[in-house]
Amino acid sequence: MDHTGEGGLLDSQLTTPSADEQIQFLANVQRLLKEGAFVATYKYALLMALTDLSVEKGDDTGSPLNLSLSEIAEKFVYYYWRQTIPYVPPTISTLPHDGMILQQNTRSQAEIVRLVERAREAHSDIQNLKGNAPNKWRRLVQMVAAKIDEQPLWKLQRVGDEYLEFLYPNARQSDSVVLKVGVAFCFRRFHSLIGDLVRGAWARYVRRFNHNILGTTTDLHEFLFGTERLPLGNYIPILWELQNGSCFYCGHLLKRESSNVDHFIPWAVYPFDLGHNFVLAHDRPCNSKKSDMLASAEHLNKWAERNSMFREELRRRFDAAHLVYDLKVSARVTYWAYRQTFSANGLTWRRGEELVHLPSNWSSSLDVLLQ
Ligand SMILES: [Zn+2]
Structure with a gap:
């Protein structure tokens, strides 16, 4: 494989997106975030997963990128894992000391959050789950994948009554999605920009639906998306x-x-x-x-x-x-x-x-x- 993207076979057949196409891509991502109807935070997680997986699996040739549902589901588990830790506001409040799990859905709690929450209660950290109970890990990923297939995957690109089908064809094909020509390229190029847009929108959404718990707390972003201060002592x-x-x-x-x-x-x-x-x-x-x-x-x-x-x-x-x-x-x-x-x-x-x-x-x- 020519991972340098310079002079490889693929380059003679594909062209990378032009400057105009790249701007159009960003404008489309903005439209999804602004105009898309989001009843749960899944769509944010899905956009993040596609962006991250483009970096981890894609290249800079402009090629389409095949992503399996289970790869996407694993990302969901990682993102939601830390978010299912009960939130304890930094200032003393009237809440019970053990905190509350933030709601990620306009109505009852989002189902993927429940699945991840149960796994976290039983296994405390992902390494532990993957290492000591690989069958449970696979089962969790499968269940999350089924939910993704049922919900956000086919709704992400809908804005109002129209479909903005610029990321992947909105039609089911086996257990994967194929990012269109140029999409992985743009996700890679604008990884930090899109990451900030999505995390910002995600945090605003969570704040809106968790008024009672969050009040005016300022550390929400850090709670949801973490900092590098994980225990790395091992x-x-x-x-x-x-x-x-x-x-x-x-x-x-x-x-x-x-x-x-x-x-x-x-x-x-x-x-x-x-x-x-x-x-x-x-x-x-x-x-x-x-x-x-x-x-x-x-x-x-x-x-x-x-x-x-x-x-x-x-x-x-x-x-x-x-x-x-x-x-x-x-x-x-x-x-x-x-x-x-x-x-x-x-x-x-x-x-x-x-x-x-x-x-x-x-x-x-x-x-x-x-x-
Ligand atoms: Zn030194």
């Missing part, structure tokens, strides 16, 4: 050993208390918590100076080399610790993030205050992981 022993107790970025020795599990592709660029994306670094200055930037090409090479060289060992260690990982997805997201930065002639962080551009051969070390 990674420390694995990374410590792999890096011989030294900082991934500067190579100097670390102290346990001031070392930090860093998202190599920053959470702000693409929010995911897959094993291979983590490195151990000095809290200060390395991690804090890198902040929300991509690390420079030399760090990228080192990251690719590590994940390739220790492929088997990491697989074993992640499995033993029940940590979620998918090397292919991590590599594809990494490729996508760097390509975005390279195309925009953006800067990457090297060390301290030093910022550098990417060289034209930045992607070569990723080849081995993308195959």
Whole structure:
């Protein structure tokens, strides 16, 4: 496969969307969010899933992209998992201390939320469910997929009385949807913009239907969509050993208390918590100076080399610790993030205050992981 999208076979048959077509795409997404009738938050979850999966599975050639219902359903489970934690307002209120689950539907609670809520009560975290009860996990994904098929999938593109059929053909075909030519390209190109639009609309919707619980609370966005402050402690022993107790970025020795599990592709660029994306670094200055930037090409090479060289060992260690990982997805997201930065002639962080551009051969070390 030609994942560079330059000079491949596909390029001779397909053209990527023109500037006008890209603007039209964004205008259509805006129309869906503004004019579409949303009786539950499923449509937001569906748009997010299509956007994220375009990054994780698609490429930049403009090709159509086939996505299975179960892939989409897994995304739903991840999004709703944290949202089914009972919400406890940050200020003391008259509510019971255990909080309440936010309503995601205009009438009774959305059914997918109920399904996820039950699974969360029994298994507390997704790793635990996937690792210890794989059959239950598959069953949950199947049930969620059936709900998606029943509801948002065929309603997402309806605005008023018309269908704005720009994402995928609105007709059932086996257990997948095929994103039309150019759609995955646009989702990849505008991932952060569309993500912000959708999350903003989703949060406004939830606020509207949960007045009594939310009041004027300001941390709703963080509650719904999270921050990178997840417990990442389980990674420390694995990374410590792999890096011989030294900082991934500067190579100097670390102290346990001031070392930090860093998202190599920053959470702000693409929010995911897959094993291979983590490195151990000095809290200060390395991690804090890198902040929300991509690390420079030399760090990228080192990251690719590590994940390739220790492929088997990491697989074993992640499995033993029940940590979620998918090397292919991590590599594809990494490729996508760097390509975005390279195309925009953006800067990457090297060390301290030093910022550098990417060289034209930045992607070569990723080849081995993308195959
Ligand atoms: Zn360092």
